[in-house]
Amino acid sequence: MTPRRWIFSVLVAVPVLVAAAGPFLAAGAPQHRQAPFGPSQWSPFGTDRLGRDVLAAALSGGRTFLVVAALTVAIAYLVGSMIGVAAAAAPRAWVDELLMRPMDVLLCLPSLLIIMVAALRTRGSAVAIACAIGFVLVAPIARFVRMTARGTVRSPVMDALRMQGESRAFRYGKYAIVAMSRPIAADLALRFTAAVYFLASANFLGLGFDTTSTDWAVSVAANKDALTIAPWSVALPALLIVALIVGVNLLADDLLADPRTRAAHRTTRDV
Structure with missing residues (x-):
């Protein structure tokens, strides 16, 4: 090392x-x-x-600070990845559009404003703030995963597997995981940083955990x-x-x- x-x-x-x-x-x-x-x-x-x-x-x-941030990122990445992969692998262009256009709208909304509204409407509920942070992270995650998965789904290796009549889904999944692991791991670190930033900002503004915590x-x-x-x-x-x-x-x-x-x-x- x-x-x-x-x-x-x-x-x-x-x-x-x-x-x-x-x-x-x-x-x-x-x-x-x-x-x-x-x-x-x-x-x-x-x-x-x-x-x-x-x-x-x-x-x-x-402890609570890091656990909330880690769980929020994990759930947001699970949801965002499902949307991104589904859009990248969509057999029809309209399916891709249907999945990604709401993500584009969400990207236009100010992230801190969404978190502040969630905090004020729920009187500073930590669960609501964590859900709001996960909500604002889903769109950039979905966009990134779609971009990453698009090249993988349409790669020569995938085409070769389809031409060979490969029917085992795990073969496609194994290749996709290996091909996408490096960029997704790097993006995961970035999203964790964003979650820490949003959570710290909410708590700093007095919208998150109890002010005596x-x-x-x-x-x-x-x-x-x-x-x-x-x-x-x-x-x-x-x-x-x-x-x-x-x-x-x-x-x-x-x-x-x-x-x-x-x-x-x-x-x-x-x-």
Whole structure:
């Protein structure tokens, strides 16, 4: 593993481990409230606006945030992929049009506006916000998968399988999965980043989780006015979000880079 891949992996691993194991570690923090934006008895990061230890709040505030983002992307990608593949493999042009024109209309709608409307109409329901985020992600996913699947469905390999009279669906599916896996994996990382962005934006605006929760984005929004006197109350959760987003994208780019491009870069450096 290259040094930069180690760095990218650490950027992803730190927030994920904090979200997974953090609530267990935070159990040892003092349960009583301390002075707001002051020193803490448990960690050197001080306290937040509610007198909670900043480190304990960061340790316990990532699990729901990441689980909601991951589940939202998974469901949105399942729905979007089904629409995209069905449109790419449609035997008639009108079927493709019927499936994709609603996606084009959805792409024209402001994503944050849809999420804000869903949050306001449901009084900040986390489920409604997650559904709204998934809804706005379906259209770009369907468009991307359709574009990717179109070249695969009409490829010479698929034509050869049809000419041979191949009737086993798994043969077509196996080739399609192999051919589409790299671009879809790269796009999946991008959509996860988008889901984190939308979820963080909703929570930052006070439309998502309860404003007294320890969610990372909520903590940034709730403590931002005290950035100069209690910087860690904002910086720590913000750094965890940034590390996750940057790490996921850089690691995906590194892992999914074309081997020929990597070889060309190595040759250039050697020269």
